[in-house]
Amino acid sequence: MSTIITSAPALAPASKEPGQGGGVDYLNHETSIASWLLTLDHKRIGILYLVAMSAMFVLGGFYAGLIRAELITPKGDLMSSDFYNKSFTAHGVIMVFFVLIPLVPASLGNFMLPLMIGAKDVAFPRLNLISWYVYMIGAGFTLVALIGGGVDTGWTFYTPLSTTYLNSNVLLTATGLFILGFSSILTGLNFIVTIHRMRCPGMDWFRMPLFVWALYATSVIQLLGTPVIAITLALVGVERLLGVGIFDPRLGGDPILYQHLFWFYSHPAVYIMILPPLGVTNELISTFSRKPIFGYSMMAGASLAIAIFSFIVWAHHMFTSGLSPYAAMFFSLLTFSVAIPSGIKVFTWLATLFRGSISFDSPMLYAYGFIGLFTIGGMTGLFLSTLGTDIHFHDTYFVVAHFHYVMVGGAIVGFMGGLHFIWPKMFGRMYPEFLARMSAILIFVGFNLTFFPQFLVGYLGMPRRYHEYPNEFQVLNVFSTAGATVLGVGYLLPLLYLPWSVFFGEKAGRNPWGATTLDWTHTESPPTPHNFEETPVVTGEPYKYDTLFNKESALAGH
Amino acid sequence: MQVTEKKHAQEAHDDHGHGHELAHHFVSVEQQHDAGNLGMWMFLTTEVLFFGGLFAAYTIYRYKFEKVFEQASNILDPMLGAINTIVLIFSSVTMAFAVRSAQQGKSKAIVAWLGATIVFGALFLGIKYGEWKHDAHLHVFPTSDFNWTWAREKHAEGEHGHGHDSHGPELKGFVFNSPVVPANYIESDSRNPEAKQAKLFFFLYFSMTSLHALHMIIGFGVMAVIMVYAWYGYYTPHYYVPVESVGLYWHFVDLVWIFLFPLLYLLGAHLGAGH
Numbered sequence: 001m002s003t004i005i006t007s008a009p010a011l012a013p014a015s016k017e018p019g020q021g022g023g024v025d026y027l028n029h030e031t032s033i034a035s036w037l038l039t040l041d042h043k044r045i046g047i048l049y050l051v052a053m054s055a056m057f058v059l060g061g062f063y064a065g066l067i068r069a070e071l072i073t074p075k076g077d078l079m080s081s082d083f084y085n086k087s088f089t090a091h092g093v094i095m096v097f098f099v100l101i102p103l104v105p106a107s108l109g110n111f112m113l114p115l116m117i118g119a120k121d122v123a124f125p126r127l128n129l130i131s132w133y134v135y136m137i138g139a140g141f142t143l144v145a146l147i148g149g150g151v152d153t154g155w156t157f158y159t160p161l162s163t164t165y166l167n168s169n170v171l172l173t174a175t176g177l178f179i180l181g182f183s184s185i186l187t188g189l190n191f192i193v194t195i196h197r198m199r200c201p202g203m204d205w206f207r208m209p210l211f212v213w214a215l216y217a218t219s220v221i222q223l224l225g226t227p228v229i230a231i232t233l234a235l236v237g238v239e240r241l242l243g244v245g246i247f248d249p250r251l252g253g254d255p256i257l258y259q260h261l262f263w264f265y266s267h268p269a270v271y272i273m274i275l276p277p278l279g280v281t282n283e284l285i286s287t288f289s290r291k292p293i294f295g296y297s298m299m300a301g302a303s304l305a306i307a308i309f310s311f312i313v314w315a316h317h318m319f320t321s322g323l324s325p326y327a328a329m330f331f332s333l334l335t336f337s338v339a340i341p342s343g344i345k346v347f348t349w350l351a352t353l354f355r356g357s358i359s360f361d362s363p364m365l366y367a368y369g370f371i372g373l374f375t376i377g378g379m380t381g382l383f384l385s386t387l388g389t390d391i392h393f394h395d396t397y398f399v400v401a402h403f404h405y406v407m408v409g410g411a412i413v414g415f416m417g418g419l420h421f422i423w424p425k426m427f428g429r430m431y432p433e434f435l436a437r438m439s440a441i442l443i444f445v446g447f448n449l450t451f452f453p454q455f456l457v458g459y460l461g462m463p464r465r466y467h468e469y470p471n472e473f474q475v476l477n478v479f480s481t482a483g484a485t486v487l488g489v490g491y492l493l494p495l496l497y498l499p500w501s502v503f504f505g506e507k508a509g510r511n512p513w514g515a516t517t518l519d520w521t522h523t524e525s526p527p528t529p530h531n532f533e534e535t536p537v538v539t540g541e542p543y544k545y546d547t548l549f550n551k552e553s554a555l556a557g558h
Numbered sequence: 559m560q561v562t563e564k565k566h567a568q569e570a571h572d573d574h575g576h577g578h579e580l581a582h583h584f585v586s587v588e589q590q591h592d593a594g595n596l597g598m599w600m601f602l603t604t605e606v607l608f609f610g611g612l613f614a615a616y617t618i619y620r621y622k623f624e625k626v627f628e629q630a631s632n633i634l635d636p637m638l639g640a641i642n643t644i645v646l647i648f649s650s651v652t653m654a655f656a657v658r659s660a661q662q663g664k665s666k667a668i669v670a671w672l673g674a675t676i677v678f679g680a681l682f683l684g685i686k687y688g689e690w691k692h693d694a695h696l697h698v699f700p701t702s703d704f705n706w707t708w709a710r711e712k713h714a715e716g717e718h719g720h721g722h723d724s725h726g727p728e729l730k731g732f733v734f735n736s737p738v739v740p741a742n743y744i745e746s747d748s749r750n751p752e753a754k755q756a757k758l759f760f761f762l763y764f765s766m767t768s769l770h771a772l773h774m775i776i777g778f779g780v781m782a783v784i785m786v787y788a789w790y791g792y793y794t795p796h797y798y799v800p801v802e803s804v805g806l807y808w809h810f811v812d813l814v815w816i817f818l819f820p821l822l823y824l825l826g827a828h829l830g831a832g833h
Contacts, residue, residue, distance in 0.1 A: 198583075223603055
């Protein structure tokens with residue numbers, strides 16, 4: 001495998017000319033399929049992840065489509081209740097574990113992290129490739145389980161339902177997720193060591209782009225949280241196999257223990273999903289308003305604070321599960337405190353936009369959408385962390401709408417913004433800007449149309465996870481399904497024009513956005529196999545914008 | 559941003575000689591060493607949390623079923639546990655010498671000390687195997703074969719001088735050809751809620767100790783590979799990260815046992831024999 005690396009023409013002078021893209025780069029220096037499947041290059045591994053996760057996203061979206069189609073009418077006429085249960089479980093499992101959790105760190109993070117800190121690669125390239133294969137093996141297990149019969153536990157696998165009462169493929173799915181967890185752990189481990197040890201000279205902690213801070217905070221959560229879910233799923237498997245009552249009350253076990261262990265990971269997992277998009281958004285806001293991020297250190301601190309808080313709020317998922325009222329009060333209070341660093345982030349972005357030279361390029365359109373949707377998602381979270389109102393909202397569509405605002409409106413929209421931002425660096429080509437803006441607008445409109453009605457229908461009392469509902473909820477559900485259709489078109493567009501642009505797009509040049517971080521100023525588009533011809537030495541802050549943007553001076557890499 | 563030119567270490571593109579000492583993407587051996595070391599510490603952090611889920615479950619059920627957990631713990635033999643603890647501590651000592659040899663560049667000594675570590679580890683697992691075999695005769699494996707009434711009775715007999723092999727096995731049971739439990743014992747267990755609680759203890763005992771044993775076996779595999787490399791002089795005082803990493807790993811595995819021993823073996827020691 002080392003031949004792939006050593007044969008890389010690190011000294012090739014052809015790629016010295018900036019912005020031409022005519023030289024040897026990481027895409028064209030080797031083109032065989034084996035060179036992709038055995039690559040140790042973080043950039044290629046990022047793209048492998050991107051392709052795999054896009055496929056999983058389409059599959060998860062397909063199940064979402066089935067759910068929305070069923071819910072057009074109050075009667076369960078499209079599918080059996082059993083198949084409906086399996087559909088929402090498949091949607092949840094695929095989207096949460098195979099798309100949202102690895103989405104930004106494994107694709108954009110893998111690609112950008114070494115470029116942003118001036119490194120040639122992540123600290124452990126081989127481990128990086130292994131983590132992709134582990135992801136694929138986990139995905140294989142889970143897909144076999146989902147397609148060969150399905151699982152109907154919901155993505156949460158609550159016991160004793162999952163251990164005693166269901167005969168679907170729980171064991172196989174749990175095995176897939178157990179394996180997948182190690183992919184997440186290895187990526188987190190790799191990133192932490194990379195950020196600690198691989199920064200180029202002069203890149204001290206407070207000169208790192210904020211995306212790197214977000215990846216660091218995310219990696220800490222991945223490292224500390226994921227082993228707990230792994231052992232929890234293993235216990236579920238053992239309980240099913242041996243009939244030991246670890247979680248089954250009939251056998252002396254405690255189902256609440258399962259919920260504690262599950263949410264000890266799965267709540268922080270929400271921040272694994274949202275922190276990296278928060279980080280990407282910093283890059284977008286700063287670059288496209290031509291201003292340094294307002295309050296850099298507060299922003300970096302807020303990322304770490306969210307990571308720390310994420311581990312002490314898990315029981316807010318269990319307010320109605322028989323938690324002691326004192327514990328519930330305590331967790332409610334702690335949950336409110338998450339709003340502080342989140343609020344810092346939103347206000348910091350607004351302060352950055354203020355009097356900036358803001359643009360409406362497609363990545364920035366996604367960033368605007370992100371700020372709005374994340375704010376709504378975050379604010380409705382406060383309704384749910386309030387003990388009294390949570391009793392009313394628990395397990396209704398209000399909860400569904402809330403976490404979709406954070407996970408889809410936040411994480412996916414943030415990812416789309418980041419992807420459109422990084423695309424020219426990845427492939428050296430521009431996508432059709434008009435279509436990209438259309439897609440950003442369609443996703444924003446479609447998303448709100450889909451999920452805002454769900455706040456209302458949830459407030460009115462419609463519970464989640466049922467495939468039938470009373471007639472009076474139909475209007476709102478039809479709105480929601482219509483919105484999902486628009487949303488689907490919004491996602492379909494990039495799936496078409498982005499691959500198109502790889503071959504036919506306009507050449508992007510080294511730094512089409514005039515960004516000031518190392519990845520844009522010191523690497524080609526697409527980058528050479530070793531990223532940097534000379535190790536860069538950093539002498540200042542990451543964001544050094546002038547509101548009077550001069551594209552030529554940015555290209556010259558002053 | 560300012561750029562100054564910096565020459566990379568030449569070894570980076572050298573396939574032979576000292577090529578393995580510095581991978582292409584590191585600037586210096588020190589950086590590589592630090593990265594490898596930090597990576598191992600991070601991995602051990604995840605291991606702490608991996609075992610942590612089981613320790614959390616143990617803590618909760620220990621609190622809920624205090625009396626039965628003590629009685630169940632009493633079935634285990636603290637003397638064997640103590641001997642194993644000592645054996646494992648010796649293996650950590652030999653491992654420390656292996657790392658020291660690597661720092662000094664004594665390749666053959668690395669092989670010898672790692673070999674000694676594997677011998678001590680194997681001794682540990684051998685004793686563990688004997689314990690499990692005895693456990694199977696007592697029917698404390700947390701399967702459908704589990705029987706708390708039988709376990710307590712046979713354990714008490716064993717303590718009073720009758721060998722546990724004295725009850726001739728008429729039929730073959732679930733594991734290790736253990737004798738089959740008579741129907742009246744199963745009947746008695748089904749009326750006793752404590753049987754389920756004891757089963758939980760033994761589930762935790764077996765899952766924690768077998769997870770620990772699995773870690774040791776993985777350690778053997780890694781050590782074997784490192785011994786081969788060391789035999790051919792692959793490690794130098796400038797490059798011994800793998801030796802150091804397996805050392806950290808082994809000490810961690812040892813440390814897990816240091817926690818498991820009192821939690822599992824000493825919990826019921828004060829009850830004395832026959833309970």
